[in-house]
Amino acid sequence: MDKKEDTLLNGQFRFKLLPDGTLDKSKVFCVLCKGEFNYHRSSSSLTYHLKAKHPGVAATLDGGGLRQTTLQQFAVRGGPLTRVATNKITEAIACWVAKNCRPVNIVEDAGLRDVIREASGDSAYHLPARSTVMSRIETLYNNQKAIKQRLLEQAPYIALTCDHWTSASNANYLGATAHFIDDNWCLHSFALTVSKSTERHYAEACAQHIQAVTQEWNIEKKITTLGTDSARNLTAAARLLPYEHLPCTAHSLQRAITVSLADSGFDAVLTKCRKIVGHFKHSPANARELNQQQVAHKQKEESLIQDVPTRWNSTLHMITRIQQNKSPIEATLSQQNSKIPLLTEAELGKLKKLEELLEPCRYVTETLGGQHYISCSVVLPAFCHLFRVMEPSDDDTVNIVRFKKAFCEDLAKRKENSNLTWLKNATALDPRFKDLKCLPKSERGEVWSSLNNLLKEDRNAQIQGAQTTGEAPQKKRKMSIFLLASSDSDTDDEAESIQSTLDRYKSESKTDMDECPLQWWSKRRDSYPRLEQIARKYLSTPATTVPCERLFSLSGHIIQKKRATLSSSNVERLVCLSSWLNVKE
Numbered sequence: 130m131d132k133k134e135d136t137l138l139n140g141q142f143r144f145k146l147l148p149d150g151t152l153d154k155s156k157v158f159c160v161l162c163k164g165e166f167n168y169h170r171s172s173s174s175l176t177y178h179l180k181a182k183h184p185g186v187a188a189t190l191d192g193g194g195l196r197q198t199t200l201q202q203f204a205v206r207g208g209p210l211t212r213v214a215t216n217k218i219t220e221a222i223a224c225w226v227a228k229n230c231r232p233v234n235i236v237e238d239a240g241l242r243d244v245i246r247e248a249s250g251d252s253a254y255h256l257p258a259r260s261t262v263m264s265r266i267e268t269l270y271n272n273q274k275a276i277k278q279r280l281l282e283q284a285p286y287i288a289l290t291c292d293h294w295t296s297a298s299n300a301n302y303l304g305a306t307a308h309f310i311d312d313n314w315c316l317h318s319f320a321l322t323v324s325k326s327t328e329r330h331y332a333e334a335c336a337q338h339i340q341a342v343t344q345e346w347n348i349e350k351k352i353t354t355l356g357t358d359s360a361r362n363l364t365a366a367a368r369l370l371p372y373e374h375l376p377c378t379a380h381s382l383q384r385a386i387t388v389s390l391a392d393s394g395f396d397a398v399l400t401k402c403r404k405i406v407g408h409f410k411h412s413p414a415n416a417r418e419l420n421q422q423q424v425a426h427k428q429k430e431e432s433l434i435q436d437v438p439t440r441w442n443s444t445l446h447m448i449t450r451i452q453q454n455k456s457p458i459e460a461t462l463s464q465q466n467s468k469i470p471l472l473t474e475a476e477l478g479k480l481k482k483l484e485e486l487l488e489p490c491r492y493v494t495e496t497l498g499g500q501h502y503i504s505c506s507v508v509l510p511a512f513c514h515l516f517r518v519m520e521p522s523d524d525d526t527v528n529i530v531r532f533k534k535a536f537c538e539d540l541a542k543r544k545e546n547s548n549l550t551w552l553k554n555a556t557a558l559d560p561r562f563k564d565l566k567c568l569p570k571s572e573r574g575e576v577w578s579s580l581n582n583l584l585k586e587d588r589n590a591q592i593q594g595a596q597t598t599g600e601a602p603q604k605k606r607k608m609s610i611f612l613l614a615s616s617d618s619d620t621d622d623e624a625e626s627i628q629s630t631l632d633r634y635k636s637e638s639k640t641d642m643d644e645c646p647l648q649w650w651s652k653r654r655d656s657y658p659r660l661e662q663i664a665r666k667y668l669s670t671p672a673t674t675v676p677c678e679r680l681f682s683l684s685g686h687i688i689q690k691k692r693a694t695l696s697s698s699n700v701e702r703l704v705c706l707s708s709w710l711n712v713k714e
Contacts, residue, residue: 137168141183142175144168159183184212210251218245219257223265227706233259263699270702273709278346280317284309285662287348288670289321289372290356291339291363292677293330300697301326303335305342306676306708308500310665314651318500318671320680320708321346325697332365339370354551354670359384373551378508379494379673381543382515383441386490388539390444393532395483398476399436399444402451405458406433408469418464422457433458441494445487448480482529486536489518498675503646505670506559508552512544513567554579555667558660560640560649577631583663584627630660680704 136143137157145156145165157168157175161183166175210218226233235241236256246254257265281287288308295301305321322342328334343349355372357363358380367374390399409415410433420430434450436443451458455477462469472480493511497504519533553576556562565573634657640649646668654661 137172138175138179141179142166142168142172184209209253210249214249215254218249218254219261220265220269222257223262223269224710226262227266227269227703228710230703230707233262236262266699266702266706270706273706277319277709280311281307281309281346281348281351284311284317284351286310286353286666286669287351288354288356288375289339289343289352290671290674290677291342292358292674292681293326293335293360293363294677294681301330302681302697302700303338303342304677304680305339306500306680307346307348308669308671308676310647310669314647314654314665316501316503316647316669318676319712320676320705323680323701323704325700330362332362332369335362335366336369339366353666354548356671356674358674373548375505375548375551375670375672376543376546377672377674378497378511378547379441379675381547382490382494382497382540385536385539385543386444386487387438389532389536392535394528395479395532398472398479399448401470401472401476402447402480403435405451405462405469405472406435406447408462408467409433410435415461415465419454419457419461422460422464423454426456426460428454428457442487442491445484445491448484448487452477452480452484479526479528482526483532486519486529486532489515497672500671500676500679503559503668504672505552506555506562506646506668508547508672509556510562510567512540515540550579551667551670554583554663555670558664558667559646560637561642561644561646562639563635563637564639577635580660580663581627581631584630584659587659587663588627630657633657634660680708 141161142157142159144152144154145158147153155168156165158165159175159178159182164178164182166178168175222236225231226235236259238256242254242256245256246252286309289305290308291303291305293301293303302323303326304323306318307321308316308318310316322345324338324342326334326338339355340349343352352372354375355367355370356375356377357367358377364374364376390396409419416432419433423430431450431454433454434443434446436447451472455472459471462471493515497507497511516537519537521530521533525533553565553568553572556567557565557576557580565576568576640646650661650664650668657664
């Protein structure tokens with residue numbers, strides 16, 4: 130039999146072969162997907178199947194035969210993209226826009242279209258419309274949000290950080306991030322919302338807005354701490370909410386630096402530095418001449434840094450960059466016959482001393498600002514280190530002594546206004562710092578007594594839960610609830626067991642600073658089942674509100690003039706998706 134007689138549409142369909150070797154002319158199947166169809170001497174339904182399921186093949190067909198190839202199709206190396214491939218490209222573009230905070234109108238960029246055409250080999254490819262991309266982003270947001278909600282449902286304790294931010298267009302947003310440790314001792318940290326607010330930021334309004342976020346995610350009963358900066362309205366709002374308040378440690382540290390600089394007589398030399406930086410920052414010609422001098426002195430071409438009151442560590446970066454470029458700056462200003470006064474040797478020495486004081490503060494700020502590792506337990510050891518660094522010495526000048534004194538006094542006040550009980554418990558539950566050497570000896574016993582009480586409260590909660598549900602607590606399920614609740618000997622045994630647990634934990638060797646407390650607890654969670662739960666509660670709290678600050682940095686990239694038409698809901702989707710999709714594994 131001729132091979133062409135048992136095929137249709139240029140071999141894309143074949144008649145069904147019967148067991149006796151004959152062909153059933155009323156049944157055909159697709160050679161591409163093996164789908165079976167009825168055939169009544171009309172190929173219209175078969176052509177429709179090809180166009181719907183195999184558009185790349187259908188494009189080369191014309192009814193029952195071949196269509197002549199056009200010049201445009203001839204130029205295509207791989208042929209036109211299938212619908213499946215086109216959908217994958219659209220999904221990838223939507224994910225790229227969300228993950229990297231690209232403007233949505235980038236799909237109108239002819240250059241991007243040409244790149245995809247060249248890469249895919251389809252010269253007829255067209256980018257998806259903006260509405261299509263936003264629709265895919267909304268679907269991606271809903272899918273990712275469902276994943277985050279399932280994670281939050283499994284978390285027993287969740288720490289929250291919140292902050293307000295005003296955009297360049299004078300729109301206000303509330304940012305919120307969640308932090309928790311799962312059953313496998315993996316730390317999770319991601320955005321919950323960047324929602325627009327229109328009401329005035331009174332404490333009651335802020336508290337209601339924060340409460341609305343927790344209710345939207347159904348986590349209001351799991352929140353342990355609320356982290357905010359030192360703004361009075363947010364501090365007052367935290368008092369209205371049933372959560373422990375943890376002020377941002379980084380904000381406290383930077384405020385202490387600002388106060389100390391103002392009270393220690395460094396204003397004159399810093400003002401001189403700002404004038405030098407401004408001379409080169411505000412003139413491209415001056416900046417270009419400075420770069421030429423940097424090359425002549427075999428140094429890296431780099432611009433000077435202007436300090437900004439709201440930008441952490443910017444004063445340190447400014448004076449460091451000036452000292453690194455001392456010779457190029459002097460050469461450029463001399464060549465220009467500029468009236469900008471040069472720094473004297475005494476002033477450069479003063480800046481060197483100030484740099485040595487600010488460097489430990491920078492290190493602590495950056496260390497506490499991380500969100501992918503434990504930071505809350507590091508606060509008190511970090512403060513102890515700073516107080517030790519800031520102790521006056523006989524070699525200190527008057528300005529240095531005044532700075533150290535002002536810094537220690539201000540930081541001590543802010544430390545007392547922080548949640549010291551929470552910080553102490555977190556420090557004790559970190560195997561790196563459980564010796565509590567960062568605390569006076571008189572305070573260490575109180576910390577262990579506090580943990581003892583927490584274990585008792587956890588045990589009592591288990592007993593009450595067992596009485597309510599009719600089930601006995603773990604490890605005593607076969608014992609009656611009546612005996613469990615009324616036996617004095619059992620109560621004494623439990624008290625001894627709790628103290629024994631703490632003693633056993635305290636006798637464990639302290640780990641090195643480089644070791645991860647998450648891994649330490651993950652290996653010992655079966656050895657300390659109840660203490661492990663308390664550790665998850667305290668160690669999941671971040672030391673700062675830097676996670677929220679990062680959200681606002683993303684928001685600033687998204688909310689620009691060419692993207693001003695984005696609604697607040699789309700801004701929230703893009704910012705949250707960028708946070709979720711960029712999570713480090």
